[in-house]
Amino acid sequence: MSFKIVEDLTSDVMFQVESKTLKGLFEDSAKALSSIICKTNKVKPKKSKNIEIKAKNLEELMFRWLQKLIATVDIEEMFFSKFEIKEISEKNLKAKIYGEEIQPELGETVVKAVTNYKFKVWKEKDKYKANITLDI
Amino acid sequence: MKEFLKQINEFEYVLPKESRKGMNVDARIIGNKTIIKDLEDEAVHQLSNVAMLPGIIEPAWAMPDMHFGYGLPMGAVAAFREKDGIISSGMTGFDINCGINLIKTNLTFNELKPRLNELNQLLFKNIPCGVGSKGKLKLTDKQLNEVLVSGVNWAVENGYGTKDDIKNTEENGCMEGADPSKVSETAKKRGKPQLGTLGAGNHFLELQKVSNIFDEKTAKKFGIDNTNQVTIMLHCGSRGLGHEIASDYLKIHEKAAEKYKITLPDKQLACAPINSKEGQDYFAAMKAAVNYSFTNRLIMTHWIRETFETIFKKSWEELEMKTVYGIAHNICKKENYKGKEIYIHRKGATRSMPDKPVLIAGSMGTASYILKGTEKAEKTFYSSCHGAGRAMSRHQAIRSFKGNEIKRILESQGKSVCSTSPVVLAEEAPEAYKDIEEVIGSVHGAGISTKVVKVVPVGIIKG
Numbered sequence: 001m002s003f004k005i006v007e008d009l010t011s012d013v014m015f016q017v018e019s020k021t022l023k024g025l026f027e028d029s030a031k032a033l034s035s036i037i038c039k040t041n042k043v044k045p046k047k048s049k050n051i052e053i054k055a056k057n058l059e060e061l062m063f064r065w066l067q068k069l070i071a072t073v074d075i076e077e078m079f080f081s082k083f084e085i086k087e088i089s090e091k092n093l094k095a096k097i098y099g100e101e102i103q104p105e106l107g108e109t110v111v112k113a114v115t116n117y118k119f120k121v122w123k124e125k126d127k128y129k130a131n132i133t134l135d136i
Numbered sequence: 137m138k139e140f141l142k143q144i145n146e147f148e149y150v151l152p153k154e155s156r157k158g159m160n161v162d163a164r165i166i167g168n169k170t171i172i173k174d175l176e177d178e179a180v181h182q183l184s185n186v187a188m189l190p191g192i193i194e195p196a197w198a199m200p201d202m203h204f205g206y207g208l209p210m211g212a213v214a215a216f217r218e219k220d221g222i223i224s225s226g227m228t229g230f231d232i233n234c235g236i237n238l239i240k241t242n243l244t245f246n247e248l249k250p251r252l253n254e255l256n257q258l259l260f261k262n263i264p265c266g267v268g269s270k271g272k273l274k275l276t277d278k279q280l281n282e283v284l285v286s287g288v289n290w291a292v293e294n295g296y297g298t299k300d301d302i303k304n305t306e307e308n309g310c311m312e313g314a315d316p317s318k319v320s321e322t323a324k325k326r327g328k329p330q331l332g333t334l335g336a337g338n339h340f341l342e343l344q345k346v347s348n349i350f351d352e353k354t355a356k357k358f359g360i361d362n363t364n365q366v367t368i369m370l371h372c373g374s375r376g377l378g379h380e381i382a383s384d385y386l387k388i389h390e391k392a393a394e395k396y397k398i399t400l401p402d403k404q405l406a407c408a409p410i411n412s413k414e415g416q417d418y419f420a421a422m423k424a425a426v427n428y429s430f431t432n433r434l435i436m437t438h439w440i441r442e443t444f445e446t447i448f449k450k451s452w453e454e455l456e457m458k459t460v461y462g463i464a465h466n467i468c469k470k471e472n473y474k475g476k477e478i479y480i481h482r483k484g485a486t487r488s489m490p491d492k493p494v495l496i497a498g499s500m501g502t503a504s505y506i507l508k509g510t511e512k513a514e515k516t517f518y519s520s521c522h523g524a525g526r527a528m529s530r531h532q533a534i535r536s537f538k539g540n541e542i543k544r545i546l547e548s549q550g551k552s553v554c555s556t557s558p559v560v561l562a563e564e565a566p567e568a569y570k571d572i573e574e575v576i577g578s579v580h581g582a583g584i585s586t587k588v589v590k591v592v593p594v595g596i597i598k599g
Contacts, residue, residue, distance in 0.1 A: 005531055013529070038267060071326055071376070074326040074330065074375075074376035075325045075326055075376075102267070104556045107266045107557060108267060108557065109267060109559070109560065110267050110336045112231060112379040114383075116386070116403050117206065135229075135230045
């Protein structure tokens with residue numbers, strides 16, 4: 001897993017992710033997001049949900065992927081800890097996410113949304129990179 | 137940008153429109169020397185961005201609790217002409233109608249003290265809180281739509297609260313013109329299980345005692361007549377429903393800004409002309425979130441009253457647990473100002489109408505205030521500050537403080553503390569916020585709202 005939390009914002013949290021593959025970039029971004037919402041090391045992968053996202057480009061795909069995960073926590077009333085990208089291109093992805101029913105003691109903080117602040121997904125040499133800010 | 141700020145008087149500074157190319161109007165900041173000295177330069181820059189938007193009415197305001205936010209600083213007020221102005225999902229923010237309800241009681245702290253821990257723990261059990269907190273209500277789709285349209289009227293019709301609560305809520309707890317058809321299915325799905333939940337982060341429920349009364353006549357009018365009187369403060373918003381509406385319309389407004397050729401100094405200030413489909417659709421959806429949030433707070437007020445009844449074996453009416461006021465501090469409203477209809481965005485800012493309560497939440501261990509609105513607030517479009525304002529990022533606070541240690545310190549001061557995890561206590565450590573006294577001193581000194589009552593926390597519940 002490769003992400004780091006950047007801490008220069010008073011009301012948001014920013015993290016940076018990098019991976020050699022798109023699959024890795026999207027899985028690690030989901031893990032980073034989820035680690036801000038809950039104690040992922042204690043959330044068991046008891047149930048799974050299938051997710052499919054379509055977008056116009058890679059940045060929109062990442063934005064929608066993370067936004068979908070935030071909404072799924074509220075709608076399914078679940079925390080998630082394991083993310084498997086089954087298929088991915090720059091415009092769509094199919095994934096299976098695993099977790100369990102929410103237990104309040106496993107919660108960390110409410111993530112309201114992914115924001116546009118310094119939001120960026122790009123390829124640099126042989127690595128995919130993403131800069132993501134969340135409103136919390 | 138701070139170097140361009142010019143002091144007007146002890147509590148007011150101006151950023152002249154000449155400071156930066158593209159500013160349509162001046163920006164002004166309410167704050168004393170300490171507040172201005174500690175301001176983040178980036179927050180001032182964000183305020184100058186707001187001053188660039190079309191149709192803005194002079195000036196763009198920032199309150200002393202201002203800090204760097206999403207697109208614009210928290211603690212900002214921006215008003216727009218109906219004819220050529222904009223409405224912005226970015227400027228209203230993700231937590232639509234985040235706000236405060238204040239409930240009074242006739243109990244004194246001495247009467248509360250022997251039952252404080254028991255009461256606080258029962259409140260913690262009865263008020264769903266924490267990340268993804270599960271509500272106790274099982275709403276149908278039809279009922280959710282009724283909440284979105286009718287706001288607190290739905291709550292009262294269903295046995296949560298009274299007509300008196302409606303009267304003592306901004307907008308009578310219901311903005312007219314909310315349209316559930318403008319709210320996405322995802323937003324509704326997120327909101328449905330969460331009505332009647334506190335959430336987490338900076339949201340809280342506090343048992344408080346009155347520590348100072350500055351304006352006896354007004355305090356009495358608000359239902360506060362002695363020091364040591366117990367009050368209850370509830371701070372929360374529109375939960376996942378509001379977050380999703382904001383996210384949905386940010387995308388729509390980004391496209392609208394392109395379509396209507398609005399130059400955005402920052403993409404996060406995504407907006408649409410007031411008189412456009414994209415603008416009015418957002419306004420109708422935002423009102424639905426506003427109504428949801430007013431209802432959310434009243435439903436929890438009902439459960440708070442029930443909890444007091446259980447502990448004190450008296451009805452809530454006997455305990456005189458009336459709503460002092462319920463107020464929003466993240467909202468866009470069409471208001472009549474000097475005879476004209478204008479659209480006012482208050483982001484981390486509170487309405488300050490003459491003689492009406494203005495409720496200000498301090499940080500966890502310190503104090504909160506009940507102020508009253510004034511005629512002088514006309515210059516700030518009848519607005520004041522909303523809280524202490526963060527001085528440190530949440531992540532930095534988590535790294536700097538230990539939740540268990542903060543709990544121990546608060547408990548050693550006689551306070552009762554309940555939270556779903558110690559982390560949230562670290563995140564909201566008092567030291568992570570500005571000094572509430574400097575903030576209140578500034579709005580009081582500027583005269584845009586004046587001190588009535590100071591309350592201090594004795595029981596703290598964090599999600």
